[in-house]
Amino acid sequence: MSESKPQSALTETAETVLQRRYYLKDENGKVLENWDILCRRVAKAVAAVDAGQPDAEELAGQFYTMMHSLDFLPNSPCLMNAGTDLGQLSACFVLPVEDSMDGIFTSIRNGALVHKTGGGTGYSFSRLRPKNAAVKSTQGVASGPLSFAAVFDAATETIKQGGKRRGANMGVLRVDHPDILAFISAKEDQSRYNNFNFSVAITDAFMQAVKDDASYDLVNPATGAVSDSLPARQVFEEIIDRAWHTGEPGVLFIDAANRDNATPQLGDFEATNPCGEQWLLPYESCNLGSINLGRFVTGGKVDSTRLAATVRLAVRFLDNVIDCNRFPIPEIAAMTQKTRKVGLGIMGLHDMLIQLELPYASQEGRKAAAEVMNFIHAEAEQASIALAKLKGAFPAYDPQYNKYPARRNAALTSIQPTGTVSMIADCASGCEPYFSIVMIKHVMDGDRLPMVNRLFEQVARREGFYSPRLMEKVAASGSVVGQQEIPEKWQEIFRTAQDIAPEDHIRMQGALQKSGVDSSISKTINMPNSATREDVRRGYLLAHELGCKGITVYRDGSREGQVLNAGNRS
Ligand code: UDP
Structure with a gap:
């Protein structure tokens, strides 16, 4: 491994953020940690999984150095909770919402338990019968996905009080759900659904209908019956109009996501986590970590030897997190342990490009970004294959569905916003x-x-x-x-x-x-006011x-x- 870069000192901003939300405190609010102690706590808890492995002793030291130097940081819940009684270390969850009272309120309860521990939740409301559909047991009519989303929103609002982090939600509705038009304009009133990002799940068939100026069918998910059809262009224009006005709803290309589903035998993707970088199956969770690319440029070039070593260590770290995580409910534990997904991402892409003297908005800038991401993915895959040999492949691994050799994790890479950890690392967030x-x-x-x-x-x-x-x-x-x-x-x-x-x-x-992103990417497409x-x-x-x-x-x-x-x- 080539020489590590000297440690960069924490900025004042980083210290402020850490003191307020990350360092452990006693019951009187007195701060008990500093950056060194925090990194030791996290490294020790995550390395403890490997007690008995030949390299167990060095591992905690290597994890410590990788975080303390700001070369790599795991997601906030890991920094906050590793080695504590709470012990919930993941940022991303997707919970199913079944079309029944029991299903809906079970999901609200499960979401509350996730939020309490610092995780964010994604829900698809696409399985809920539309507004005014019949309810057999009461002979009444259904109130529809949007009215239930308001209950999820209210629960989140209450739980965020006193927490270290706001509960965040993604709410998804398929473009062929009969309530789609109401969903698209639901956030017109900016005082509503503020704990949600809303996204429309768009299918390839819908995009084709837009291109062909054709109509497409709306389907009641409870009965499978076609309830109506709409001109695709009209719906597309509605989405565009609302997004132009308020930035919402976002759009998710659900078929592109499902083409990359590594375990289709376990189900389809219906939703992502709140910021959109993780497509997960119902009850799956994912822990994230990000490599600070700005720290890997030496002499005008990316130090690939040091980057490779850091990627491999980061995969070991994130894989261990699955085994020392205290999951909020048993269903999440079971699903996560079946696929063992991790989200290794990047931050400081712009810092890297600046040091390479390449504009972000250029062919050369994109080429360098793609090269580094491909490299990270290839190294992560090798690390995951090696871990599978040591500890076993992810339990749902099935060569019938997976094109790749047996590995430890069904998904390895994603690009997260790194909203807070990039402030600690003092770099441009994610790939922005x-x-x-x-x-x-x-x-x-x-x-x-x-x-x-x-x-x-x-x-x-x-x-x-x-x-x-x-x-x-x-x-x-x-x-x-x-x-x-x-x-x-x-x-x-x-x-x-x-x-x-x-x-x-x-x-x-x-x-x-x-170029090597298995799951997805959190990215904002900024437009000027005049767009x-x-x-x-x-x-x-x-x-x-x-x-x-x-x-x-x-x-x-x-x-x-x-x-x-x-x-x-x-
Ligand atoms: N997240 C959340 N609440 C927040 C910020 C983030 O639940 O206030 C979740 C959400 O799933 C998001 C993921 O954490 O997609 C990663 O966000 P980010 O990279 O900004 O988190 P960081 O680790 O930097 O705090």
Whole structure:
């Protein structure tokens, strides 16, 4: 293994976030940990699974170093809960919603137990009979998926009080459900369903009907009867119109996801976790971890030896997490242990590209991103095959369905938002470009945390265009584009989310999806306020064509209470 990079010190922002939400505290709220102690706690708990293995002793040390150096961080529940009594370490869950009172309220109960432990839940409401359908037992009529979604929302709202993390939900409805039009416009009233992201599950047949300007059937899921048919273009336009107005609903390409289902014998994908990067079967959960790519560039090149070693260690870590996890309900434990899915992702992709001197919005930038993701996937797969030899393949492994050799985990890679862990690591989140060069983040409790891009300052000083006045100008506009003091090459490299064309966002998502992402990608397609509905439409068609498994657009300023604001417009 080549030399590890020197440890990077935690920023003030990172310390604030850690103190508020991650370090363990006593009953009086006194902080009991620091970064070193936290990393030791997590490393020890996760390595304990391997007690008795020949390399058990070194393992805790290696896990510690990988986290402490910020080369790799697991998802928040693991950092918060490993080695504690709670011990629930996963971020992602999908729970089934059966078409019965018992089914619906069992799901609400199970979701509450997941939220209590810091996990996020995805639900498909597609199995629920539509509004006004008959209810045999009461001779009454059904209230429909949306009215039940409001009950899930209220339960989440209550549980978030006092928690370290807001409960988050994904609500999915298939495009051929009879209540689809009401679902598409459900978030028009921005005071409703605020604990949910809503997404329409779109089929290839629907996309074909859009292209052919044909109608498609709406099917009552309880009876299988066709209840109506709608012109596909009209429904597509509705989705586009709402997404243009509010950013919701998002779209999930459910057939693309199911083509990559590694265990179809166990069921189909119906929903993702709240941020969309994990397609999971009902009752599956997944723990995530992300490699901080900005830390793997040495001398203008990606240090592949060190990256390979980190990927392999990260797979070992995430696989162990499954075995030391305390699952909230037995059904989740059973399902998760059958498929043993993990979500190894990346953060700091933009930091890597900046150091390689490649613009995010360019063919070369996408090529470098795809190469690194392919490399990560290949190494992760080798690590998982080696683990299968040591500990056994995932129990649902069946060569009849799986094209790959026996491995330990049915899915290995996904790209998560890394909303908080990237703040700890001080890098661009997930596969996103920096949102701004100077950014104010509103965090829980209404505090404002300023973040100044350290790479931009370093480059400006090195290349001789640094001046306090320029930094102020960049801070005021939130963008480097058009600042004459900055050479054009660097203007391109430091383009931020708002300065990057929507197609370039989508092309990056598509390039990564094709290059070794097993599950999916959390990505926001930023659009300027002036973007038109036609821009949104073109974006959706391009995402489908490129094989993306979902798309979420966000037009600047279209939603109240935007979490991230560029520059000092906040
Ligand atoms: N998540 C959640 N509540 C939150 C943030 C995230 O339940 O407040 C879940 C959700 O499933 C999301 C996943 O955690 O898709 C990963 O989010 P992220 O990468 O932002 O989490 P981090 O580990 O950075 O906190």
